[in-house]
Amino acid sequence: MNVRKSYEGKVRRLLLAIDVGTTYSGVSYAVLDPGQVPQVCGVNRFPAQEHAGGDSKIPSVLFYDRGGVMRAAGAETSQEHVIEQAADEGWTRSEWFKLHLRSPASDTRQELSTLPPLPPHKTVVDVFADLLAYLFNCTRTYIQETHPAGAQFWSSIAQNIDFVLTHPNGWEGRQQSLMRLAAVQAKLVPNSDAGRARVSFVTEGEASLHFCLNKGLISANKNNKGIIIVDAGGGTIDLSAYSELKSDGKVSYVESAAALCLFKGSVMVRRNAEIYIEGHLKGSRYFDRAADIVDSFDKTAKLTTKNSTIPAYVKFGGMNDNEAAYNIRGGKLVIPGAEVARFFQPSVTSIAQAVLSQRSEAKTTTPSVYLVGGFAASTYLYTQLRETLVPLGIDVCRPDSHANKAVAEGGVLYVLDHQVSARMARFTYGAPGSEQYYQSNPDHARRQAKSYIDVHDGERLIGGCFFPIIRTGSLVTETQEFRYTFYTTFANLAEATSISSEIWVYRGCRQNPQWIDNDPESYGVLCVVEADVLKATRRLSPLYGKRGKPYYQFDYVVVLLFGLTELRAQLSWTENGVEKRSPAKVVYVDE
Structure with missing residues (x-):
């Protein structure tokens, strides 16, 4: 540490x-x-x-x-x-x-x-x-x-x-x-x-890593076999895989697989219990108490259930509340252990599969899994993950020191200790655009209908292209810059005051996405990078296209920092052979 x-x-x-x-x-x-x-x-x-x-x-x-x-x-x-x-x-x-x-x-x-x-x-x-x-x-x-x-x-x-x-x-x-x-x-x-x-x-996930590091839980991971943090919360299960990096006597951690987020938190167990309880009590005189029974299950049995052989006794009333036909005895609804197990099974299965997926992506055979978060307090969740993963060589441990506050405490430690030095791109990010049209190119020929003549220089271009800036799975440090060259044209200098450039995201499975129409549902606008370019464009000289009309072209580079916990951008251009930069604003569009 x-x-x-x-x-x-x-x-x-x-x-x-x-x-x-x-x-x-x-x-x-x-x-x-x-x-x-x-x-x-x-x-x-x-x-x-x-x-x-x-x-x-x-x-x-x-x-x-x-x-x-x-x-x-x-x-x-x-x-x-x-x-x-x-x-x-x-x-x-x-x-x-x-x-x-x-x-x-x-x-x-x-x-x-x-x-x-x-x-x-x-x-x-x-x-x-x-x-x-x-x-x-x-x-x-x-x-x-x-x-x-x-x-x-x-x-x-x-x-x-x-x-x-x-x-x-x-x-x-x-x-x-x-x-x-x-x-x-x-x-x-x-x-x-x-x-x-x-x-x-x-x-x-990253906050939970810092929590575990601060508690000394990961210092025992001497063989650097990999770490997978499973932050099991109410709404989401967040999985983050890391490997240890030693440099100049300092230890940091880098993501070894793309972070995952599953909508399989403890609220899903509650929802499954609610569906069962309401269905089971139809026709019972205690049906109007279903919401109370669900609340009682959520606060007690959900956390204390150990295995599928022991029924859950969910208290909601007094000793005189009985209805044998509906398993209600002494103010308690008795839920068979096998039914309770079914409430948990989607979460258990999803987490186990995600751990194995991250192990495979990280190329780590025997990682250590650290289970934290409020849902980690569930004995059943913990024991089922151990029973599933330990035989596969994956150790599963559960910190007992206020693990339900791991994220809040880890958020402070993230700033103080900052022990993650590189993160992995979850998707492929790039920009849409056009390229010069060549009839001899089969991809171009198939899309001839999308070709057009540029209004300024008269060249034939083909649209619908996608140009990756960073590909999914790339490991990125916090200071690493990704640059993409854009240009924009203006009819006159009075218009040349600001620019905006779209950054797109590709969420599909293609390793080398090039054409948006190949997988259109997987592309979308991530954000728009905006910047004031008035000072940079004042010195532009007019250009003349094939049609003889003057126009102005501003060539610039959007500099992106993907390695931080939040995307940052700058604008770069060249004046008299010298690179100039200015701040750029990242604006996210409504989805």
């Missing part, structure tokens, strides 16, 4: 990591004092949960009144008087809202097509922002109450807070931009370039 350095900044800052999970959310932080080695702390006390121990998280649940005002959040939503008031006044309950952020491309099987709807007149950004604001206010209160001279201490850092937002491995730039928008809406940061820059992102 690398030795953490003291903070080298000149002013005190607060580093705050917020993990908004599908079912539970948590916050961790570190105070960055000049000359001091930062320590990770957790927010361990929330409203209506003051009795909780040192690993508290709160439910990702909010209540809205009929006017759209948030009236309760977190553990408050479980209080009896709040539930009663919500029923009396017609409040709307919002849960699992995080999954509404997902990209349609990440849920091609429509596994989440029946999510609970968002509250009326609310977007997912609105709800996300409300929970972020609530968590931030709770954090401020907690720090003021637990640190000496709390109010004064808070005032010393209130304007110097950096935020890390965690998200599933499957989230992309569009989801990050919406989360940053929610952070602005929640007033965590100002709506300015400097304010938005104070929000950064890390995947749940």
Whole structure:
């Protein structure tokens, strides 16, 4: 484990990591004092949960009144008087809202097509922002109450807070931009370039890796046989494979397989249980208690079930509640162990298959699997994965030290320790375009109908081409630049003020995608890179095409940094043989 350095900044800052999970959310932080080695702390006390121990998280649940005002959040939503008031006044309950952020491309099987709807007149950004604001206010209160001279201490850092937002491995730039928008809406940061820059992102898989490293769990992996982090959460299962890299006496980790994100979290087990319980109780006088029974199963049996031979006893009533025909005895619904196993089986099977897939891609025979996250607390999930994977030479371990806060704590550690030095491209990224048409080229001849004459230079071109910039599976360092040359033409210099260039993504299986019409459903716009080019285009000289009309052409290079946790871009061009650069803005389109 690398030795953490003291903070080298000149002013005190607060580093705050917020993990908004599908079912539970948590916050961790570190105070960055000049000359001091930062320590990770957790927010361990929330409203209506003051009795909780040192690993508290709160439910990702909010209540809205009929006017759209948030009236309760977190553990408050479980209080009896709040539930009663919500029923009396017609409040709307919002849960699992995080999954509404997902990209349609990440849920091609429509596994989440029946999510609970968002509250009326609310977007997912609105709800996300409300929970972020609530968590931030709770954090401020907690720090003021637990640190000496709390109010004064808070005032010393209130304007110097950096935020890390965690998200599933499957989230992309569009989801990050919406989360940053929610952070602005929640007033965590100002709506300015400097304010938005104070929000950064890390995947749940990478955050969990840093958590395991900090706990010393991976230091025992002496033979460097590979590491697979399985962050089993409420909505998603995030898998990340790493190998150890030693250089100049320092140890870092690089992704050895593309990160995966499965929609097979614990909410799917609950959903399977709900389907069974509602179906089983049809005709029973206890049918109207089905929702209570599902809640009871979710809080107890889902975590304690050990194997398929032991029935689950789900308590929901008193000793006088009996109905033998429906397996209800003494206020408990008895669910056969084989049925409970079926609730879990899709998750167990998907995780095991994903681990084997990552092992194969990483070319590692005997990796160690670290199971973390709230769903990792399920004894059945853990034992089934061990029974499946250990005989195949894959060790499976489950940290017992507040593993349900691995992501929040790991979000802070990602910034402090930063032990991942290279990441793997999950898809192929490139740009659409045209190339010069040649009748002798069979690909061109087949697409003759797509050829056209360039309006400026009169050359015949063929459209529908795809030019890869980075290919899926490429290992990319954080400083590695990927460059793609574009050009744009203007009828006159008055138009030459700004440019925008589309970056596309190919999600299909072709190793060398070249023509968009070969697999059109797998292509899409990832983002648009925008930049101000007024200073660069003022010196352009007119060109004259075959038709004699003048025009202006600006040749430039979009420089992309794919190796970070967030895509960054710059613009490059040449003036008098010297490369010039300017910032570029990455804008994600609505899907």
